[in-house]
Amino acid sequence: MVSEDVKVGHFGREAIVGSVVLPGQVVEEASSAEQKKVTLGPGVERVKENIVVCNSGILKKSEPNIYYVDNLQKRYTPVRKECVIGVVTMKAGDIFKIDINSSEQASLSYLAFENVSKKNRPRIEVGDLVYAQILSASKDMEPELVCVNSYGKQVTMGVLPAEGFLFQCSINLIRKILSPECPLLSKLGKRIPYETAIGMNGRIWIKAKNVDATLLIGNAILASEYASTETINEICDNLLKKLPNV
Amino acid sequence: MDLISDQGLRVDGRRAGELRRIRCKLGVYDQPDGSAYLEQGHTKVLAAVYGPHQIRGSRTKALQDSVVINCQYSMATFSTGERKKRPRGDRRSTEMTMLLKQAVSAVIKAELYPRSQIDVFLEVLQADGGNYCACVNAATLALIDAGIPLREYVVACTASLANGKVPLVDISHLEETMGGPNLTVAALPLSGQIAVMEMSQRFHIDHLEEVTQLALQGCRDIYKILDKAVKEHLLETGDFFPQLESN
Amino acid sequence: MKELIVSTCEKNFIRQAVSQGKRLDGRKFDDLRKLDIKYGLEWGSCVTTLGSTKVVAQVSCDVQVPKTSRPNEGLLFINVELSGMASVHFESGKINDAEVKINRILEKCFRESKCIDLEALCIVAEEKVWNVRVDLNILNYEGNVVGCCSIAALAALAHFRHPDVTSTGEGIIIHSEAERDAIPLTIHHYPVAVSFALFDQGKHIIHDPTALEEHVSDVQLVVCVNSYRELCGLYLEGSSIKTVDLVVRCSSQAAKIAKRLVDYVRDTLQEDQNVRNSNMQVPGLVSCVNEDSLFALSQERLIIKLTDRELQEKIKELTTETEEKLDVEMKDCSNEDMKIVSTGPSSAELVSNLDVKVGLGDKNAWMVDEGGDYSSESENSEVELVQEVSRHEKVIQLELSGDSEEEEVTVLKPENLEQRDLSQKLPKKKKSGKK
Numbered sequence A: 001m002v003s004e005d006v007k008v009g010h011f012g013r014e015a016i017v018g019s020v021v022l023p024g025q026v027v028e029e030a031s032s033a034e035q036k037k038v039t040l041g042p043g044v045e046r047v048k049e050n051i052v053v054c055n056s057g058i059l060k061k062s063e064p065n066i067y068y069v070d071n072l073q074k075r076y077t078p079v080r081k082e083c084v085i086g087v088v089t090m091k092a093g094d095i096f097k098i099d100i101n102s103s104e105q106a107s108l109s110y111l112a113f114e115n116v117s118k119k120n121r122p123r124i125e126v127g128d129l130v131y132a133q134i135l136s137a138s139k140d141m142e143p144e145l146v147c148v149n150s151y152g153k154q155v156t157m158g159v160l161p162a163e164g165f166l167f168q169c170s171i172n173l174i175r176k177i178l179s180p181e182c183p184l185l186s187k188l189g190k191r192i193p194y195e196t197a198i199g200m201n202g203r204i205w206i207k208a209k210n211v212d213a214t215l216l217i218g219n220a221i222l223a224s225e226y227a228s229t230e231t232i233n234e235i236c237d238n239l240l241k242k243l244p245n246v
Numbered sequence B: 001m002d003l004i005s006d007q008g009l010r011v012d013g014r015r016a017g018e019l020r021r022i023r024c025k026l027g028v029y030d031q032p033d034g035s036a037y038l039e040q041g042h043t044k045v046l047a048a049v050y051g052p053h054q055i056r057g058s059r060t061k062a063l064q065d066s067v068v069i070n071c072q073y074s075m076a077t078f079s080t081g082e083r084k085k086r087p088r089g090d091r092r093s094t095e096m097t098m099l100l101k102q103a104v105s106a107v108i109k110a111e112l113y114p115r116s117q118i119d120v121f122l123e124v125l126q127a128d129g130g131n132y133c134a135c136v137n138a139a140t141l142a143l144i145d146a147g148i149p150l151r152e153y154v155v156a157c158t159a160s161l162a163n164g165k166v167p168l169v170d171i172s173h174l175e176e177t178m179g180g181p182n183l184t185v186a187a188l189p190l191s192g193q194i195a196v197m198e199m200s201q202r203f204h205i206d207h208l209e210e211v212t213q214l215a216l217q218g219c220r221d222i223y224k225i226l227d228k229a230v231k232e233h234l235l236e237t238g239d240f241f242p243q244l245e246s247n
Numbered sequence C: 001m002k003e004l005i006v007s008t009c010e011k012n013f014i015r016q017a018v019s020q021g022k023r024l025d026g027r028k029f030d031d032l033r034k035l036d037i038k039y040g041l042e043w044g045s046c047v048t049t050l051g052s053t054k055v056v057a058q059v060s061c062d063v064q065v066p067k068t069s070r071p072n073e074g075l076l077f078i079n080v081e082l083s084g085m086a087s088v089h090f091e092s093g094k095i096n097d098a099e100v101k102i103n104r105i106l107e108k109c110f111r112e113s114k115c116i117d118l119e120a121l122c123i124v125a126e127e128k129v130w131n132v133r134v135d136l137n138i139l140n141y142e143g144n145v146v147g148c149c150s151i152a153a154l155a156a157l158a159h160f161r162h163p164d165v166t167s168t169g170e171g172i173i174i175h176s177e178a179e180r181d182a183i184p185l186t187i188h189h190y191p192v193a194v195s196f197a198l199f200d201q202g203k204h205i206i207h208d209p210t211a212l213e214e215h216v217s218d219v220q221l222v223v224c225v226n227s228y229r230e231l232c233g234l235y236l237e238g239s240s241i242k243t244v245d246l247v248v249r250c251s252s253q254a255a256k257i258a259k260r261l262v263d264y265v266r267d268t269l270q271e272d273q274n275v276r277n278s279n280m281q282v283p284g285l286v287s288c289v290n291e292d293s294l295f296a297l298s299q300e301r302l303i304i305k306l307t308d309r310e311l312q313e314k315i316k317e318l319t320t321e322t323e324e325k326l327d328v329e330m331k332d333c334s335n336e337d338m339k340i341v342s343t344g345p346s347s348a349e350l351v352s353n354l355d356v357k358v359g360l361g362d363k364n365a366w367m368v369d370e371g372g373d374y375s376s377e378s379e380n381s382e383v384e385l386v387q388e389v390s391r392h393e394k395v396i397q398l399e400l401s402g403d404s405e406e407e408e409v410t411v412l413k414p415e416n417l418e419q420r421d422l423s424q425k426l427p428k429k430k431k432s433g434k435k
Helices: A171-178 A184-191 A211-223 A229-242 B091-105 B131-146 B173-177 B205-238 B240-246 C008-019 C097-112 C145-159 C211-216 C244-277 C284-288 C309-325 C370-374 C380-399 C405-411 C414-425
Strands: A044-047 A050-053 A057-062 A066-070 A083-092 A095-099 A106-109 A129-136 A144-146 A165-168 A194-199 A203-208 B022-026 B034-040 B043-054 B068-075 B116-126 B155-162 B166-169 B182-188 B193-200 C035-039 C045-050 C053-064 C075-081 C122-124 C128-140 C165-167 C172-174 C191-199 C204-207 C219-226 C230-238 C340-344 C347-350
Touching (some): A044 A066, A083 A203, A095 A129, A106 A129, A165 A211, A171 A194, A184 A194, A203 A211, A211 A229, A211 C008, B022 B131, B034 B131, B091 B131, B091 B182, B091 B193, B091 C097, B131 B155, B155 B205, B193 C097, B205 C230, B205 C244, C008 C191, C008 C204, C035 C145, C035 C284, C097 C145, C097 C219, C122 C165, C128 C145, C145 C191, C145 C244, C230 C244
Antiparallel strands (some): A083 A095, A165 A203, A194 A203, B022 B034, B034 B043, B043 B116, B155 B182, C035 C045, C053 C128, C122 C128, C191 C204, C219 C230, C340 C347
């Protein structure tokens, strides 16, 4: 069960920072008049004079006065500047239609790559994987992707090679393993050489020497969904010990 | 009533390995791009092919690199003993449609016509067992008549097991309903590949091989008959032009 | 029906793995996923879970006029619902191809193969017969739905009882459960549908494919067999296959698998019967929903698993242990940890990622393999474990005493072994008021 540090038992009207919150609870400390500027992150919303929670999860606060809710989610909501992995579903004229596991398919212009021009198109087929950055994401329009940064360089983005494996996981797992404290990826990398692309939309692409290694890494990532940092270390150690020939 | 008598004769007087009489004609209508009429015993079916033409309906159904094949299987209300209330749309017809589509997709060279559609319509005028097979055979003929490039003929045939030991080929409606098992195979006769295989009722696994082989043999025999009919049709229609020139 | 979007990369990987003899979830080619059948309170209802695929079956009956062509026989109708609930690419309302296919296969498997004695369902010839209706609802579509549905339908039909009926001169009296016991259906044979996915012109044959494997395979073959090795139905789909030989081979394999499945169904039926006879509280379908944990119905999200079963157990152990010690720390935010950028008035972006330590409930005992001893698949290490235990217990018997061997056998069954381990780690919860 959840330890005492998290106040769970109270599900009244007030939402307490650091505890599990339900939609409809009001964040009192943010609504009070002393704060000059309050920034609302994902999961909290302003309704008249109050700040109301809309997603259930753990309410967190960062300095200065930024409130957000950390919730479990499988479907992705596009956010600008995040890098995602998409699957090309259609080629329509000047753009590619890409599925990024969100409410709408995104569009990627064929000119949004390095070293392409109208005569020299990029080599992309339906069914390929692309690692792209979200250029614009508004709720009124379909999201737009680009494979170049603002200097026109492709850097790490672009079409992913057809080898390797893609699998889906929840959004919070992605955030967890990308966090600097999470030792998972680096620990695995010290023993097994692998290439990976991690999309913020819940998709992970892995390529290692052979099928076994790929499955091992994927397994380790998926198994660390509910594990703390120490457990992750143990999981890695066990996995790597048991299969030394990989 | 025994499905096969002591002398080895079936209910309609055929032997165990004999097919019913097949008569067919190509090019019976002028509206469709290709059409055919086929009789297999008492089962009579009509096939009409339209295409390849532009995708009807929504553009999103279009496939990037292959043609969309649209089949429709319908039984006329007067085709069965009791008047059929729904000619199409019930479960059995939908299943037949799916199986037909699979058989036809196995032979059409789909990559030649991306973003287009080919329609195949089948109408059963009289149903006396082996409806699916007659439909597949008629569809092949109609596709040939429409001039659509095919890998091969796709031919279908049924087979069954009488009294638990004697395999029969090309079963009629009476033999179907009398409770014997029923194996339908749609195959490409020259290369020996099987496109569709479907079975109902029950028989022991050990008999599966011989019944399937008999059905495949039936397919090969039907292929010879259909091929002969196509050649005759081509001779008739092909001779038209030399006659003009000689005039 | 929207198509499942599968990238070329996934297709290539699965094909490559299959050609090396591996599957994503670590099974062998002919291993079944974990099969679980739970019966409800009412006669004829059950929930069947095969890995992640879930199907609910319910059998009901009413009195109707028989068909004119068969006036002495009852009626059997099977209906499968495959709606948008099962997977995002099925539209509710419109009949889609997959639904028709499953319906037809089940009809062939049960109705046309005459597995139920319909003449016994006749009440008054030409006027009144029982119309037995099997309704199946697919809750989660994750491959091999046909197999799961057929097992569910079989279990439900075998479990079902219809009310007793007596005919007076003018009409009939249907007795309720209180007056007279309900009568079970007469089942001649037990058919199940076994599905295969064939890769590479039939070189690799996979049994019980997941949705992704089905989508990537060349040919999908469904074989309906009963425990007497009789074929009840066959259905081949996909690109053409070269030889008849392949189909025959698959059929013999299917016969073996079918026997195991039918034995398993019989065992669960027997167990349910025992529970009802012993006047214990019949748990019904409530046991599917365990109120003690948050994750009662969620399945593991591990779609890929390693073959080393001990390794899997170890990982499970580790995550189970530490969940109790998990605490949610409210990260006292220092600037380098979180890069939440404010993009305008009242909005911010969670650009970077904090270490999310979420407090969770315990891992439910239901999820960890407590049902492992009922599963019909043979995973090697599990089989070895059982053997070791029995060998051990035999030694004890010889040394101590030779009486009541069977009692001692039950003490050392693997389920007890596992439960003992679990109870050390998880706090035992009092189960309150199960219906």
